Amino acid sequence: MWSLILNRILVAVPTLLLVTLFVFALQRLLPGDPLLTMAGEERDPAVLEHLRHLYGFDRPLPVQFVIWLREVAAGNFGASLRTGEPVLKLIGQTLPVTVQLATASILIAMLIGIPMGVLSAVRKGSWVDYLANIISLTGLSIPHFWLGIILILVVSVELQWLPASGYASVFDDPVRALQTTIMPAFVLGSGLAATLMRHTRSAMLEVLGLDYIRTARAKGLLPRAVILKHAFRNALVPIVTLSTLLFGQLLAGAVLTEQVFTIPGFGKLIVDAVFNRDYGVVQGVVLCTAIAFIGLNLFADVLYILTNPRMRS
């Protein structure tokens, strides 16, 4: 297993290089120059020239990229062009916000999706199955931002049960954290619950058709034990893998929901940075997301090995 982890880390290096190169190139292809705003109203060519030289934008692009890489390797992610704050500090501020939201979302998705998937597989073809399918399709079809807006309208504006926006860390203020996180987490989780439910259902159906389920029934086990101990435990592998990948997606992809609920998270940071051509911030954030995604993938693989006796050597 250690060789697998080492192997993955080695493979991760070229992957990260490619990702950053891609993002670097794409950004520079975008029209717009961040220095124009810095140069003020007059846009004095001399000032512009000076700024370009100061930030190194007068060098050839490949050289700029290599310089950035060298600095990052040394732990220096640079600063925001707009606010002058260090990129690492910005990430440090926003990442916990998004991690909290993503964790709550995936928990909600698992709590809804997995039991629903198991139930619809066990009662395949019954009204429970159809109902679960309808719920999951509805969950998949409703746009997140729309659901978010409706929830704010009903729960916050009309009923005034929960705050419409804001953020608090669980570690500082658990009650307020729950109040502010539960709605956006439900919005994100409901969509993922549908995906999880579909996968849980098919994984369960596959396992339930296997011979050893028949063996378990022939042993005289309680139906509940057959389903949970023999079937569900074996169906869990794809479910865990998928959950981990979905979590990775949540880290990078909660942009719209964070906008609707005005949560100062990762998604908001990257969108703002792209609009402002804040090159350093975008690259830093993308690098972080990629590392997180690769790390989560590795985590899923390790879990797979740990839960599968055939993979343990």
Added chain:
Amino acid sequence: MTADASTDIILDARNLTRYFGGGYRFPFGEMPLIRAVDGVSLSVRRGETFAIVGESGCGKSTLARLILRLIEPTGGSVRFEGREITGTPPEAMRRLRRDMQIIFQDPFGSLNPRMTVGALIGEPLSVHGIASGRERDARVREMLRLVGLRPDHAGRYPHEFSGGQRQRIGIARALATRPRLLIGDEPVSALDVSIRAQVINLLEDLKAQLGLTLILVAHDLAVIRHTSDRIAVMYLGEIVEIADRDSLFETPRHPYTRSLIDAIPVPVPGARAARTLLQGDPPSPAAPPPGCRFHTRCVYAKDICRTDRPALRDIASGHRVACHLAGELQAHTLPAALETVSAARQRRVALFAGAQGIPASNA
């Protein structure tokens, strides 16, 4: 097979029927109705080895599962030790499973890959409240020893064993609760030929040792020839012949049984030529032929066979057959060609004997 009062019937199946499919399913239209098991009746005596034989798809595995109620019958009844089990409520049925166990065909798929062998064998013990904790572990080790595996194998996972070993694990698992009836659903057909005899002998030994009643399902007569007391031959969901082992092998009455016997490999050169082997595939159980279901492949078929369905009838003591012509057809004689030797073979033997310098008659 009319059971007199003195014989102890452990299992009695009456008119067991199981259909699959059928009905209208949107948007595929009418689904074909598969008559997997179509009105099977049989009685198994306590302590005997009862074999069920037939081609692939004849419904023998379905029958085995119906007997244990691992699938629900469409019709008919099963009595185990005089107790009707077809209508038994789930909880009582679950407790009954302690007394009736099954070994499955596939030694690879039938063991949960995530559980150790010890957990697999021990599970029925705790489920039925037979043993727990250290007592359970001791029982598991005892079972492993009983089937010829090492007690310290309990901590390993199924994938660490060979096919034959896995089937032994399956046997240990089935026997852990000390059942009175054990069904082997083609217990050796997934195994290498070289270890089939081992497993069959093991089953026979255990049967004698533990006082089991054994029902063996097989797709050829070769495997069960030496082990069974009575044999039922199935064709397309029906029993076509049922008899004591010797009676069946010496005087098979149904043409299908004859072809099954003829299909047993004979280790005598030249014997192959005299055998009448069955041609073609069995008809689909979704559309069984009218009359006798075997008439499409039967060399003796007459008009009556194409229209009237023959009933299972007594033809000799303990020998029942479902064939219109069973009385008319001569008692089947085993291939006479076993003794006659072809001219070509005689020539070869003479050549070989000449080269070796021994008399040809000894070769």
